[in-house]
Amino acid sequence: MAKIKSVLLAATVIVMLLLQPGEASADAPYVTFTINHSGEPIMTQSAYLPTGVVDGFDIVEQDAKSGGTKSVPLSRPEDLFIDSRDRVYVADTGNARIVVFDAWGNYLHSVGRGVLNKPTGVFVDEQGLIYVADYGHEKVFIFGADGAEIQSFGKPDSHLFGKNNPFKPTKIIADKRKNLFVVGEGTIHGLIQISPEGEFLGYFGGNKTGFSLKKLLERTFYTKEQREQVMKQLPPSATNVAVDSEGLIYTSTVGTRTNSIKKLNVAGKNLLMDVWSYPDIADITVDSLGNVYAVDSFRGRIIEYDRDGNILFVFGGTDTGSQRLGLFKAPSGIGAASDGRLFVLDKQRNNIQILKPTEFTNTVHESLFYYMDGKYTQSERPWLDVLRLNSMFDLAHTGLGMAAMKQGQFETSLEEFRVAGNKEEYSNAFWEIRRAWLMEHSSGFMIGAALLIAAIALMRRLHRKNGFARPLVGGWQWFKRRKLVMQLLHTFRLMRHPVDGYYELEAEGKSSVLSATLLLLLLFAVRMFELYQTSFLFADWDVRKINILTEFLKVYVPFFAWVVSNYLVSTINDGEGKFKDIYKGSVYAFSPYIVFAAPAAVMSQGLTKLEAVLYDFASAGIVLYSVFLMFMMVKEIHGYEIGQTIKNIFLTLIGMIIMALLAFILFGLSNQVTDFVESIFQEVMYRVER
Numbered sequence: 001m002a003k004i005k006s007v008l009l010a011a012t013v014i015v016m017l018l019l020q021p022g023e024a025s026a027d028a029p030y031v032t033f034t035i036n037h038s039g040e041p042i043m044t045q046s047a048y049l050p051t052g053v054v055d056g057f058d059i060v061e062q063d064a065k066s067g068g069t070k071s072v073p074l075s076r077p078e079d080l081f082i083d084s085r086d087r088v089y090v091a092d093t094g095n096a097r098i099v100v101f102d103a104w105g106n107y108l109h110s111v112g113r114g115v116l117n118k119p120t121g122v123f124v125d126e127q128g129l130i131y132v133a134d135y136g137h138e139k140v141f142i143f144g145a146d147g148a149e150i151q152s153f154g155k156p157d158s159h160l161f162g163k164n165n166p167f168k169p170t171k172i173i174a175d176k177r178k179n180l181f182v183v184g185e186g187t188i189h190g191l192i193q194i195s196p197e198g199e200f201l202g203y204f205g206g207n208k209t210g211f212s213l214k215k216l217l218e219r220t221f222y223t224k225e226q227r228e229q230v231m232k233q234l235p236p237s238a239t240n241v242a243v244d245s246e247g248l249i250y251t252s253t254v255g256t257r258t259n260s261i262k263k264l265n266v267a268g269k270n271l272l273m274d275v276w277s278y279p280d281i282a283d284i285t286v287d288s289l290g291n292v293y294a295v296d297s298f299r300g301r302i303i304e305y306d307r308d309g310n311i312l313f314v315f316g317g318t319d320t321g322s323q324r325l326g327l328f329k330a331p332s333g334i335g336a337a338s339d340g341r342l343f344v345l346d347k348q349r350n351n352i353q354i355l356k357p358t359e360f361t362n363t364v365h366e367s368l369f370y371y372m373d374g375k376y377t378q379s380e381r382p383w384l385d386v387l388r389l390n391s392m393f394d395l396a397h398t399g400l401g402m403a404a405m406k407q408g409q410f411e412t413s414l415e416e417f418r419v420a421g422n423k424e425e426y427s428n429a430f431w432e433i434r435r436a437w438l439m440e441h442s443s444g445f446m447i448g449a450a451l452l453i454a455a456i457a458l459m460r461r462l463h464r465k466n467g468f469a470r471p472l473v474g475g476w477q478w479f480k481r482r483k484l485v486m487q488l489l490h491t492f493r494l495m496r497h498p499v500d501g502y503y504e505l506e507a508e509g510k511s512s513v514l515s516a517t518l519l520l521l522l523l524f525a526v527r528m529f530e531l532y533q534t535s536f537l538f539a540d541w542d543v544r545k546i547n548i549l550t551e552f553l554k555v556y557v558p559f560f561a562w563v564v565s566n567y568l569v570s571t572i573n574d575g576e577g578k579f580k581d582i583y584k585g586s587v588y589a590f591s592p593y594i595v596f597a598a599p600a601a602v603m604s605q606g607l608t609k610l611e612a613v614l615y616d617f618a619s620a621g622i623v624l625y626s627v628f629l630m631f632m633m634v635k636e637i638h639g640y641e642i643g644q645t646i647k648n649i650f651l652t653l654i655g656m657i658i659m660a661l662l663a664f665i666l667f668g669l670s671n672q673v674t675d676f677v678e679s680i681f682q683e684v685m686y687r688v689e690r
Contacts, residue, residue, distance in 0.1 A: 029324045030317040034393065035276060037421025038542060042392045047304070047313035048342060048355035050325035054105035055351040056092075061110065073350060074099065079171065079283070080333030080345040080352065083124040088335065088343055090352070091119040091132070098122055098132060098143075103337060105354065111147040121171035121183070133169035133182060140169055140182060140194070153180075156192070156200030167192070173243045181249060183241050188234050190268070191241060191251065205264040207235040207253055244286040252281040252294060261294055263309070272309040283345075287336035289368060295344060300328035302344065306368055310395055313361070316344075325353055340365065360389050367399055376402040394420045405429055410436075423537050427609035430537070434606065487515035491591035498629055502636035505588060506581050516584040523590055524555050530597050535604035538615050558656070562586060565655035566634065569648055575638035585633035592625040 028046040036042050056074040075094025082088050086103035098111040098119060111130055112119065118136025125131070128145030140153045155167035169192075171183035181204060182192040190206030238251040248271070249264045260281055263271040282297035290307030300318040305311055319327035333345035340357040357365070363385050370379035380403035386396040401416030402425065410432045417426035462468035490510045494501030504510040531539075531546055563586055567579050577585070600618045607615055634652075635645040 028315070029322070029326050030315055032313055032315040034313055035311045036392065036394050039276070041314075042390075044313065044390050044393065045360040046358055047315055047361045048302075048357055050353055051341075051356045052105065052354045053325060053351050054088075054101060054343075054354070056099065056107065059099065059107045059110070061113075074352075075350060076347050077345050077350065078120040078332050078347060079122050080335045080343060081122050081124055082285075082335035082337055082343060083128070084126060084338075086337045086339075087124075088352070089122045089124055089130065090333075090345065091122040093118055093120055093347075096136075098130060101352075103339075105352065109147065111143050112141065112149075115141065115149055121169065123173045125174050125178070126176075129174075129178075131172050131174050131180065133172040135168055135170055135185070138167055138169070140172060140180060151198075153194060153198040156194065156198070158200040160202065161192075161200045171240050173241050173249070175243060175247050175249075181241055181243075183238050183251075185237070187237055191238060191249070205238070205249065205251055205262065205268040205270075207238065207259070240281070240283050242284045242286050242292075244290060245288065246290075250284050250286060250292060252284045254280055254282075261292065261305075261309075263292075275305065275309040276311065277303060282331055283333045285335050287340070288338060289365060290372065291336075291365070291368070293334050293336055293342065295328075295331045295334040297331055300331055302331075302334065302342070306395070307372060312364060312395070319349070326355065328353070360386070363389070364393075364395075367396065371399050371402070376406045379403060394422075398422045398425065401425055401429065405432070418536055424609065427537055431608045431610070434608070484512075484515060484518075487511050488518065490515075491519070491588060491595060494588050494629065495591050495595070495625070498632040499636060501588075502585060502633060505584060506577075506637060511584045511588060513580055513584065516587040519590075519594060520556075520559070520587050523587070523594055524552065526594055526597050527551065527555055530601045533598070533601040533605070535601075535607065535615075537607070537609060538604045538612070559586065561656045561659055562652065565659060566648070566652045569651045569655055570638050573644070573648060573651070575640070575648065577637035581637050582633075585637045586630065589629040589633050590626055591629065592622045596622050 027049050031043065032045065032047045033041040033043050057071055059072050059074075060069045061072050062069060072095055074090065074092050076092075077090050077099075078093045079091035080088065087108070088101040088103070088105070090099045090101070092099045092110075096116045096118065097113050098116070100108045100111065102108055112132060116132060116134050116137070118134060119132050120135045121133030123131040129150070130143040130145070130147075132141040132143065134141055137152075138154060142150045142152065144150050155161070161167075166184070166186055168185040169182045170185050173181050175181070178196040179201065180192075180194040180196075182194060184192050187203075188206070190203035193201040193204045195201055236253050236255055239254045240252045242250040244250070247266075251262045251264065253260050253262075256279055258274065259270065260277045260279060261272060261275050261284060265271055277294060278296040278299055278301060280296050280298040281294045284292060284294045286292050291312070292305040292307070292309075294303045294305070295301070295316075296303070298318075300316050301314055302316045303311060304313045316331075317327050319329045328344065328346050328349070330346060330348035331344050332347040335343045337343065340362065342355045344353045344355065345351075346353065363382050367379050367382040367386060370376070370382070376399070379399050383396045383399040383403070386393055387400070390396075397416045397420035401413040401420065401422065404410070404413035404416060405425075405428070410429045413429040414426060414433065417423075417429060459468060487510060490501065490505065493510070494505065501510075528548070528551065531541065531551065532543060563579075563583050566586075567577075567582050569575075570577055570582070596618070600615065600622065603618065604615050631645060631649065634640065634648050635642065638645075638648065640648060
């Protein structure tokens with residue numbers, strides 16, 4: 001499913017790129033989009049525009065051989081960092097140095113010439129100390145602000161680090177206490193944490209192995225000897241690291257879409273869950289607002305997140321030979337200046353591209369500045385400006401919802417949160433509305449309920465003593481004795497006593513094909529009611545996208561596939577049930593759903609997330625009891641024992657899968673046959689006309 005979504009996302013982006021107006025393409029050679037709450041790409045205005053490039057051809061250094069000077073441009077640069085003064089530091093790997101530029105890309109000086117071998121990571125702290133991860137020397141170097149070497153650390157001399165573990169530093173950062181966090185090639189335990197004195201402090205924020213069905217089956221069925229011969233599944237190593245102004249550490253990992261970007265607290269716990277990204281993130285950085293930027297090395301795309309992991313923009317692209325600014329061949333580093341400009345390092349083009357934020361992006365950032373600081377009312381005006389430019393920007397609707405809540409406009413906030421797909425805040429707004437309603441109507445509701453109970457008790461007493469409403473009661477009893485009505489009401493008997501209920505259904509005529517068909521039609525009606533009436537908080541679907549025909553097929557195709565498959569399997573395995581008995585029994589097995597699904601949907605309208613357990617319990621109970629009744633149907637209708645019943649159900653499911661595969665094959669063949677017949681017809685018509 002994840003692969004299908006990725007393919008659909010890529011196809012949508014390509015279509016949007018092809019349809020983008022030519023005027024916009026003249027400024028930005030790429031499409032810009034965001035991701036909404038449904039995981040769909042939404043096209044936006046350009047977020048950043050390319051404004052310049054730094055290639056380092058103005059870098060002049062002393063030539064040791066001739067004694068003169070020569071130009072030494074960037075060569076295979078691997079990392080980039082921007083300090084608090086907006087100075088740009090580049091790990092110029094091919095030239096074994098750190099190159100320093102000012103905020104406008106002018107060359108200032110180089111660091112580490114003659115000391116470094118293969119620098120692949122660079123970081124600068126608030127005091128101007130320069131930290132370098134040197135992959136070639138397998139060391140970490142620290143230089144002063146003047147470029148002089150202060151100290152260096154090699155492989156930690158600690159049994160906790162591991163005698164046989166390699167120390168090949170690739171990236172590095174330092175926290176406010178000057179503890180180092182090093183990304184090491186092949187280090188699967190996490191970031192290597194080193195004290196300012198070079199002492200190994202432990203591993204931090206390691207990745208975990210994901211679930212693998214293959215590995216589960218191997219552990220289940222392989223012998224101990226076989227398991228030892230199979231390569232162990234190891235967690236992936238982090239590939240880059242960053243730190244924000246609050247000291248929180250961010251890591252990126254290549255090769256995964258889930259948890260590829262992490263925000264780690266002091267305990268190493270990930271604060272960003274289910275953050276979408278591309279699987280080839282080369283570098284990440286954090287700006288002064290807490291926004292996170294990630295660059296994908298394979299697709300050349302840049303993703304901007306807010307501090308909570310919400311996607312703001314996705315833009316950029318791969319340079320296929322056009323040499324246009326804004327497109328990349330192999331981006332390896334990214335940094336954000338204090339004025340919002342982005343510096344993107346490309347190790348294949350050996351340059352730095354500079355992108356400036358547009359007015360739209362500045363408005364979004366202004367909104368976020370107030371929003372993240374809890375100043376929701378002040379964020380309202382810029383959020384409105386954002387929506388004037390792009391009415392489908394989810395985060396703007398959330399911001400307006402929070403502003404409305406702050407001002408006590410809960411009905412307005414409810415609608416904004418619904419549009420944004422923000423169920424958490426929707427629940428909070430609904431709680432306030434429900435609280436106000438209960439305070440206003442609770443006394444009247446309780447008095448009404450008490451009067452209703454008293455009225456019912458009084459009418460029962462009068463009916464027993466004086467025969468009050470006897471014609472009405474008699475009419476109801478007569479109606480219940482009608483054959484079809486009795487068959488329909490047999491659902492309640494079946495739910496209370498499944499064994500007796502199925503026996504009566506088969507042997508005593510307590511059901512018919514007509515009653516089962518009516519219940520089957522009612523099943524679809526209940527399903528549609530559930531889809532449209534379940535509260536937004538508990539619905540995993542978008543009501544606006546419901547297709548009645550699709551839902552019709554979802555209900556009836558699996559149902560009839562089950563009936564046919566079960567009949568065929570039961571015929572082979574000495575089942576006693578006839579086709580019509582299986583049909584009727586299968587329909588009646590859905591009695592809990594037919595009876596209780598609609599009330600559960602109505603109940604959901606009055607619940608918040610705090611009471612989600614009530615709805616979840618009701619929904620799970622309905623499903624589980626329906627499954628139980630289906631199990632009892634197979635057992636009682638066919639006269640099986642429990643073991644035979646389980647076998648029958650398993651084979652029935654296998655039969656349904658085979659039927660689905662055959663239908664898929666026949667559909668493909670029918671298309672080919674249709675094309676073949678059409679081509680023959682066209683050929684005949686062509687020859688007749690000649």
